[in-house]
Amino acid sequence: QVQLVESGGGSVQAGGSLRLSCAASGYTFSRNTWFRQAPGKEREGVASIQTWIGGRTYYGGSVEGRFTISQDTAKNTVYLQMNSLKPEDTAMYYCAAANGWYGGNWYEPSRYNYWGQGTQVTVSS
Numbered sequence: 001q002v003q004l005v006e007s008g009g010g011s012v013q014a015g016g017s018l019r020l021s022c023a024a025s026g027y028t029f030s031r032n033t034w035f036r037q038a039p040g041k042e043r044e045g046v047a048s049i050q051t052w053i054g055g056r057t058y059y060g061g062s063v064e065g066r067f068t069i070s071q072d073t074a075k076n077t078v079y080l081q082m083n084s085l086k087p088e089d090t091a092m093y094y095c096a097a098a099n100g101w102y103g104g105n106w107y108e109p110s111r112y113n114y115w116g117q118g119t120q121v122t123v124s125s
Contacts, residue, residue, distance in 0.1 A: 001026050014086055015085065020080040022077060027114075038091040090122050
């Protein structure tokens with residue numbers, strides 16, 4: 001069966017760091033993307049990586065320079081290293097995957113076939 005399982009969320013003070021993991025099983029995906037959603041707000045694309053050769057990455061403007069997405073293809077796992085966390089980063093973080101990619105916007109949730117259950121990140125001031 002196809003599954004995405006996130007882990008690594010938690011509570012941290014502003015300026016701290018967390019590393020999220022998304023373990024995928026059952027399929028080889030074309031793209032993996034981290035989304036987040038805070039209460040009362042729309043789901044927001046955080047970072048994305050193409051899983052084919054090259055591994056090009058993309059970032060939302062609010063996290064550029066602070067977050068880094070990476071992958072370990074041998075483990076079928078993608079990571080999100082989050083540094084210099086701010087209270088506005090507080091959200092539920094979701095891993096999403098697509099089994100085919102033909103271009104277009106990486107940050108549109110409707111383009112993804114599979115989703116993890118989410119992991120909560122809370123940043124206090």
